[in-house]
Amino acid sequence: MREQADHFYRTEREISRSDTPYKNRKVDLNQLYHYRGYGLNIGSQIELPWHVESKHNDPDISIRNGKVPEALESATETRGYFQVANGICLLNVQGVSRCLISEGGREVLFAAEGNNRQSIIYILDSILAVCLHLRDVLALNASAIATREGAVVFAGSAGIGKSTVVAALCDMGYPLVADGIVAVRKNDVSRPRVFCGFPQIRLWTRSINTLQGIWSKNIQMQIRPELESFLVSVPYFHGKDIPLHAVYVLVSKNLEKIDTKPLAPVRAVARLIDLACRAHLLQGLGKGSGHFHNVTAIARYSTVECLSLPVINCPPATLAEQISVRLPPPA
Amino acid sequence: MSIILLASYPKSGNTWMRALLSNYLSESDEPVSINKLVGISLFSRHYFDENLGLSSAIMTYDEILQHRPKCHELLAMDVESVAFAKTHEPYICSQEGNPLFSPESISGVIYIIRNPLDIVISYAHHNQCEINRSIGIMNDGKAMLSDRHSGIFPALPQLVSDWSRNVSSWLDQDTLPMKIVSYESMHKNPDRVLSETIDFCGLDQDQAKLVQAVENSSFDNLQVQEAVVEFKMKQPTAPNFFRKGEVGDWKATLSDEQVRCIIERHGTVMERLGYLDGQDVHYAKP
Numbered sequence A: 001m002r003e004q005a006d007h008f009y010r011t012e013r014e015i016s017r018s019d020t021p022y023k024n025r026k027v028d029l030n031q032l033y034h035y036r037g038y039g040l041n042i043g044s045q046i047e048l049p050w051h052v053e054s055k056h057n058d059p060d061i062s063i064r065n066g067k068v069p070e071a072l073e074s075a076t077e078t079r080g081y082f083q084v085a086n087g088i089c090l091l092n093v094q095g096v097s098r099c100l101i102s103e104g105g106r107e108v109l110f111a112a113e114g115n116n117r118q119s120i121i122y123i124l125d126s127i128l129a130v131c132l133h134l135r136d137v138l139a140l141n142a143s144a145i146a147t148r149e150g151a152v153v154f155a156g157s158a159g160i161g162k163s164t165v166v167a168a169l170c171d172m173g174y175p176l177v178a179d180g181i182v183a184v185r186k187n188d189v190s191r192p193r194v195f196c197g198f199p200q201i202r203l204w205t206r207s208i209n210t211l212q213g214i215w216s217k218n219i220q221m222q223i224r225p226e227l228e229s230f231l232v233s234v235p236y237f238h239g240k241d242i243p244l245h246a247v248y249v250l251v252s253k254n255l256e257k258i259d260t261k262p263l264a265p266v267r268a269v270a271r272l273i274d275l276a277c278r279a280h281l282l283q284g285l286g287k288g289s290g291h292f293h294n295v296t297a298i299a300r301y302s303t304v305e306c307l308s309l310p311v312i313n314c315p316p317a318t319l320a321e322q323i324s325v326r327l328p329p330p331a
Numbered sequence B: 001m002s003i004i005l006l007a008s009y010p011k012s013g014n015t016w017m018r019a020l021l022s023n024y025l026s027e028s029d030e031p032v033s034i035n036k037l038v039g040i041s042l043f044s045r046h047y048f049d050e051n052l053g054l055s056s057a058i059m060t061y062d063e064i065l066q067h068r069p070k071c072h073e074l075l076a077m078d079v080e081s082v083a084f085a086k087t088h089e090p091y092i093c094s095q096e097g098n099p100l101f102s103p104e105s106i107s108g109v110i111y112i113i114r115n116p117l118d119i120v121i122s123y124a125h126h127n128q129c130e131i132n133r134s135i136g137i138m139n140d141g142k143a144m145l146s147d148r149h150s151g152i153f154p155a156l157p158q159l160v161s162d163w164s165r166n167v168s169s170w171l172d173q174d175t176l177p178m179k180i181v182s183y184e185s186m187h188k189n190p191d192r193v194l195s196e197t198i199d200f201c202g203l204d205q206d207q208a209k210l211v212q213a214v215e216n217s218s219f220d221n222l223q224v225q226e227a228v229v230e231f232k233m234k235q236p237t238a239p240n241f242f243r244k245g246e247v248g249d250w251k252a253t254l255s256d257e258q259v260r261c262i263i264e265r266h267g268t269v270m271e272r273l274g275y276l277d278g279q280d281v282h283y284a285k286p
Helices: A002-021 A116-133 A161-172 A203-211 A265-275 A286-303 A316-324 B014-025 B045-052 B061-080 B115-127 B133-140 B163-172 B181-189 B190-201 B207-216 B219-228 B258-275
Strands: A032-039 A040-046 A059-064 A078-079 A083-085 A086-092 A097-102 A109-114 A138-147 A151-153 A177-178 A181-185 A192-196 A201-202 A219-222 A228-235 A242-253 A258-263 A303-310 B001-010 B082-087 B106-113 B178-182
Touching: A040 B014, A059 A116, A059 A151, A086 A116, A086 B163, A097 A116, A109 A116, A116 A138, A116 A181, A138 A161, A138 A242, A138 A265, A151 A161, A151 A181, A151 A192, A151 A258, A151 B061, A161 A201, A161 A203, A177 A181, A177 A192, A181 A286, A181 A316, A201 A203, A203 A228, A242 A265, A258 B258, A265 A286, A286 B014, A303 A316, A303 B207, A316 B181, B001 B061, B014 B106, B014 B181, B014 B207, B014 B219, B061 B082, B106 B163, B106 B181, B106 B190, B115 B133, B115 B258, B133 B258, B163 B258, B178 B181, B178 B190, B190 B207
Parallel strands: A040 A059, A059 A109, A151 A242, A242 A303, B001 B082, B001 B106, B106 B178
Antiparallel strands: A032 A040, A078 A083, A083 A086, A086 A097, A097 A109, A138 A151, A138 A177, A138 A181, A181 A192, A192 A242, A201 A228, A219 A228, A258 A303
16 A cells, blocks of 8 residues: 555656756755655654654655745745745744745755754644645645545544544544544545554543543653643554545534534535645645645545534543444444 | 724623624625624634644644734735724733734724623623632633633634733723723614714714614614524523623622622722722722
8 A cells, every 4th residue: 555655656756856856965864763654754854743663765755954045035925924936835934943845845944943843843734734735635634534435534623623533533443544634635546545644643631531542541742841732642543545435524513412414515625625734825836726636536536524513522432422323334 | 904803801792893893884784693793713723823834733822922913914914905803802912022913914993891790790691600700700810712721722822811901901002093982882872882983993984774783783683683593602501692781780680799809809990991980989999
């Protein structure tokens, strides 16, 4: 399955290399932290809060410290802290850090005002999302589990409860596919495919305390000492890419139990576009049409439903029980 | 192009003001749905993360506060002319000394005040808690919305602070143009309040629309709507959002001890706003 994932990226890599050959790429692989997620080998000079993998020789993304400009002279689009020009993305968070993503998402230069490791975690989701978008892979604000029929994705805004829902379903035996960002790529002949992320979930103390199972024992690290937020390793991980089965768009409502409602294709496309991670950069990066094709492929080949979660405190295990009735058995 | 803030301490009439403005701006004579009142969100975690490229979930309140003005600038750029935005936050600055609400994105503020003796009753109903608990929240200088140390919400954390600090912070600021509106005046003469508010916002006066807007936003009409549709601003545990809409309910509801407690804590600001005028001397001099 990993070969399958590599196949998707290899084409892109070859195209990118022929267009813009590597320049000034002097990365000492021995000095990198090595990670693997979303079908990509990631090498970083800065330690990242991801599950560490054994060393690989040819990173698909290399993250290193270096000089980063404060602005892009040829910027075609500027919004917030972002600037975009000719497939290059600059993120300049004043007083915190600057980051330049280039070479089709293979090169990430990073410069921090203070603590390297702390500064990069604020923008890590942005880095990952841009690197995926530049490869024509849709990065959704979502978490996903594996079923016998394929990946089931829970998409939604930050803070809606995606990770808690997925953790509770892991307790029921569903392997994790990805948490926080879900990467989907259309397949010309069949259902879109979902790439596996990292074998960990980001959970808050409140969720850990209300979840059943082994979560409090599986804590890998506290993300920051100031916050009750932890990275927790999962009991079951689906470590290979998988066809997409369904997408549930999470919303919260004053209900006593969950409710689902199918979304018409046009509405499904609109909601998915809205939930793409850093989607406003896509046009500027020249990836608008690829992104749209990914979204329409999801709406065409898989079920997209709105899943309303009760606002009133409902134990995650109860939520998972109600949701699992609608799901195929675990993969 | 710019944002006009509808600011207030909670349960001071902010939603009522939104209803008045929504109905005035509506092209229809029918009442605007209570779930479609004017007001863009300044606290969307999704908007913050997506547009600034930061993960607010791993940022502290102070760090988020530092970057929110940038978010307001983007929101102001996104609106076509003037947009209203509701907030219960005081006028505050980040640790770096930058104001949360700056003239670059906020063109004016309508600050709504209400007698805190009436607020505690309404807030207790809203939160489904005892009145003494409600008084405790109103006395808490660190009181926040959407903030739980052990979890996150779709809305960013917002400082509300205690009633006196919230009110004083706005009364004392001289950076943003501001119109002060009282709940009591909205109750007594809504036509006049709405007319003055429309002037402040630079909107055209239309007497027929104004009369219709006041009628559509009457407390009875808002209650009728809430009886039919679930109001999204209602707390899940509360039976309703629009409760009584009365002025002076405290006289029949609060105990002497509760009144004394509120005045002891907030008497200075209450006196500044005239809320102690005509009260018994016993309460007027904390």
